[in-house]
Amino acid sequence: MVQYKWIALSNTSLGAFMGFMNANVVLIALPAIFKGININPFTSFQYLLWVLFGYSIVSAILVVNVGRISDIFGRVRMYNLGFLIFTIGSLLLYITPGSGNIAALQLVIYRIVQGIGGAFLMANSAAIISEAFPPNERGFALGLNGVIGIFGGVAGIIIGGILASIYWRDVFLVSVPIGILGTIWSYRSLKQLSKPNRNQNVDILGNIMYAISLILILIGITYGILPYGTQATGWGNPFVITSIVVGIAMFVGFIFIERRVKDPMFRLELFKTRAFTSAAVAIILAQLAFGGLQLMLVLLLQAIWLPLHGYSYEVTPFWAGIYLLPLLAGFGIMGSIAGKLSDRYGARSLATTGLVIMGTGFLLLTLLPYNFNYLEFALIIFFMGVGNGLFVSPNMAALINAAPPQHRGSASGIRAMLTNTGSTLSIGIFFTIVIDTLYVTLPPVLTSALNAAGAPQLASILAKLPPTAAIFAAFLGYNPVSTVLSQLPNSIVSSIPASTISTITGTYWFPNVLAPAFVEALRTAFYIGSAMAFLAAIVSALRGKAVIYERDILRSTITSALDGKKEQQQK
Structure with a gap:
C-alpha cells in the first residue's frame, strides 16, 4: 500500500x-x-x-x-x-x-x-x-x-x-x-x-483591513506602470499616490489591530522565532530581485534579440519561452537536490549560496551587449536558475519547520503572500526603470533614425509613441512600427517611399533603434536586482542555526515545564 x-x-x-x-x-x-x-x-x-x-x-x-x-x-x-x-x-x-x-x-x-x-x-x-x-x-x-x-x-x-x-x-x-x-x-x-482548532474565532476585522490594504497597494503599483497624461508612468497619478498611501496606512492599522486580537489572522508570534523571520525577510528580498527578471528577459528577447536574429514578431512569444528554458532547467535540476541537502545540513549555507549566485548572475547580465551570444546568455540564466533552486526549497523548509504544526497554514500563507507581493513589486520597479529611461532617451533616437531612413514625416508621430505602447506591442507579438502605420491616414503613408516602409517595418530596424536605451535601462534594473539578492544573502547568513519546531522549540518548552515542576516539588 x-x-x-x-x-x-x-x-x-x-x-x-x-x-x-x-x-x-x-x-x-x-x-x-x-x-x-x-x-x-x-x-x-x-x-x-x-x-x-x-x-x-x-x-x-x-x-x-x-x-x-x-x-x-x-x-x-x-x-x-x-x-x-x-x-x-x-x-x-x-x-x-x-x-x-x-x-x-x-x-x-x-x-x-x-x-x-x-x-x-x-x-x-x-x-x-x-x-x-x-x-x-x-x-x-x-x-x-x-x-x-x-x-x-x-x-x-x-x-x-x-x-x-x-x-x-x-x-x-x-x-x-x-x-x-x-x-x-x-x-x-x-x-x-x-485536528483543526474550531475554538478559534475568525478575525473578521483583521481580514478586511488586510485585504483592503493589500488591494490598494498592489493596484497602485499596477497602475503606476501605466502612462498618465504626458508622463511615461503613473507614479504622479493622484489615484496611484492615494491608493498606495492609504493602503500602507491601513496595513499599519492592521498590524496594530493584530497585536490586540485574541485570535489574529496574521500570526505575529511566528516572527518571534529568528529562523522564521530570517526566512520570511529573505523571501521578500529575493522576490524583489528575481520576481521581475523573467518578464524583463522576455521583453529583451521579444523586442530586440529575436527580431535581430530573423524571427518575426508574431512568433517571438513562443521562442522567447523556448530560449528561457535554461532558467527553468537550472531551478528544476537544483530544486530537489537542494531540498534533500537541506534535510541533512540545514538551510543557511545552501540558501545563502543560492542568493550569492543569483546576485552574481545579475551582474553578469549587465556585461552582455544587446546582440549577445546566446550560449553566454543561456549559461548565465542557467546559473541563476541553479541559485534560485538552492535558495527556494531549503528556505521554504526552514520557514515551515520553524512554525508550530497548528499554525503551518498561516505560515504557508505568509510565505505565498511574500512571494507574490515581492514579485509584483519587482515587476513594478523593473518596469518603471525601463519605461522612464526610454521616455527620455527614445524620442530623440527615433527622430534621428527616421530622418536617416528617409521618413521625416513620421518623426513627430513616432517620437510621441509611449514607450509602454512600443514594449507591450512587441510583447504581444505585434511589430510596433507596422501597428502605428496601420492607424495613420493613407495620405501620410503613401508619401513615404516603399523601400523606406520596407526598412522601418522589417525585423531589424526598430530593435536596433530601441536596443541601446532599453539595454542601458535593463542594466540599472539588474544592478538593483543584484543588490537585493546580496542583501537577502546577508539576511540568510544571519538566520542562526536551523530550527525544527518538533525537535527544538517543543522540546525546549517541555524541558522548561519539567524544570518548573521539579522546582515546585523541591519547594
Missing part, C-alpha cells in the same frame, strides 16, 4: 504543475488571446496588465487569510475547494463570449476566479506536505514539489505555443481536465492529519 505521504506529495505536485503550466500557457498565448478578442495593444495596457498580474495579485491578497482560515476549518478541505474553484475559473475562461473590451474584462474577472482557487492551493500545499512528511524529509518533499511545478512551466511554454496557433480558447481548456482529475483525487485521497 502506498504511504500517505507520497499521495499527499503527488496530489499537491499536480496542483503545482497545473499552476505553473497555466501561468506560462497564458504568457506565451497572450498575442493569440488578444487577437482572438480583437484588442488593440496600443489601447489595452490595463487589460494586458490585469490578465498577466490579476492572478498573482488576488493570490497575494488572499493566501494569508486562507491560510489562517485553513488552520481553523481544515487545510485539506480548503485545498480541495481551491482545486474546484481553479477548474471552474479555467472553464469560464474557455467559454468567454464576445470580443473587445467586454471580453477583455471578462477574461480579467475569470483570471481573478482562477487566482482565488490558486490562493487556496498555495496557502495549503506546503502545510499538507509538511504534515505528511517527517522533519528530516520535508526539504526533499518541498523541493520535489517545486521541481514538478517547473516541469509544468516547461510544458506550459510548449503547450501554449502549440494551442495558440490552433485556437486561442484552447489555451484555457487545457487546465480543465487536470483540474477535474485533481479535484476528484484530492477529495477522495487527502486526509486531515492534524
Whole structure:
C-alpha cells in the first residue's frame, strides 16, 4: 500500500504543475488571446496588465487569510475547494463570449476566479506536505514539489505555443481536465492529519483591513506602470499616490489591530522565532530581485534579440519561452537536490549560496551587449536558475519547520503572500526603470533614425509613441512600427517611399533603434536586482542555526515545564 505521504506529495505536485503550466500557457498565448478578442495593444495596457498580474495579485491578497482560515476549518478541505474553484475559473475562461473590451474584462474577472482557487492551493500545499512528511524529509518533499511545478512551466511554454496557433480558447481548456482529475483525487485521497482548532474565532476585522490594504497597494503599483497624461508612468497619478498611501496606512492599522486580537489572522508570534523571520525577510528580498527578471528577459528577447536574429514578431512569444528554458532547467535540476541537502545540513549555507549566485548572475547580465551570444546568455540564466533552486526549497523548509504544526497554514500563507507581493513589486520597479529611461532617451533616437531612413514625416508621430505602447506591442507579438502605420491616414503613408516602409517595418530596424536605451535601462534594473539578492544573502547568513519546531522549540518548552515542576516539588 502506498504511504500517505507520497499521495499527499503527488496530489499537491499536480496542483503545482497545473499552476505553473497555466501561468506560462497564458504568457506565451497572450498575442493569440488578444487577437482572438480583437484588442488593440496600443489601447489595452490595463487589460494586458490585469490578465498577466490579476492572478498573482488576488493570490497575494488572499493566501494569508486562507491560510489562517485553513488552520481553523481544515487545510485539506480548503485545498480541495481551491482545486474546484481553479477548474471552474479555467472553464469560464474557455467559454468567454464576445470580443473587445467586454471580453477583455471578462477574461480579467475569470483570471481573478482562477487566482482565488490558486490562493487556496498555495496557502495549503506546503502545510499538507509538511504534515505528511517527517522533519528530516520535508526539504526533499518541498523541493520535489517545486521541481514538478517547473516541469509544468516547461510544458506550459510548449503547450501554449502549440494551442495558440490552433485556437486561442484552447489555451484555457487545457487546465480543465487536470483540474477535474485533481479535484476528484484530492477529495477522495487527502486526509486531515492534524485536528483543526474550531475554538478559534475568525478575525473578521483583521481580514478586511488586510485585504483592503493589500488591494490598494498592489493596484497602485499596477497602475503606476501605466502612462498618465504626458508622463511615461503613473507614479504622479493622484489615484496611484492615494491608493498606495492609504493602503500602507491601513496595513499599519492592521498590524496594530493584530497585536490586540485574541485570535489574529496574521500570526505575529511566528516572527518571534529568528529562523522564521530570517526566512520570511529573505523571501521578500529575493522576490524583489528575481520576481521581475523573467518578464524583463522576455521583453529583451521579444523586442530586440529575436527580431535581430530573423524571427518575426508574431512568433517571438513562443521562442522567447523556448530560449528561457535554461532558467527553468537550472531551478528544476537544483530544486530537489537542494531540498534533500537541506534535510541533512540545514538551510543557511545552501540558501545563502543560492542568493550569492543569483546576485552574481545579475551582474553578469549587465556585461552582455544587446546582440549577445546566446550560449553566454543561456549559461548565465542557467546559473541563476541553479541559485534560485538552492535558495527556494531549503528556505521554504526552514520557514515551515520553524512554525508550530497548528499554525503551518498561516505560515504557508505568509510565505505565498511574500512571494507574490515581492514579485509584483519587482515587476513594478523593473518596469518603471525601463519605461522612464526610454521616455527620455527614445524620442530623440527615433527622430534621428527616421530622418536617416528617409521618413521625416513620421518623426513627430513616432517620437510621441509611449514607450509602454512600443514594449507591450512587441510583447504581444505585434511589430510596433507596422501597428502605428496601420492607424495613420493613407495620405501620410503613401508619401513615404516603399523601400523606406520596407526598412522601418522589417525585423531589424526598430530593435536596433530601441536596443541601446532599453539595454542601458535593463542594466540599472539588474544592478538593483543584484543588490537585493546580496542583501537577502546577508539576511540568510544571519538566520542562526536551523530550527525544527518538533525537535527544538517543543522540546525546549517541555524541558522548561519539567524544570518548573521539579522546582515546585523541591519547594
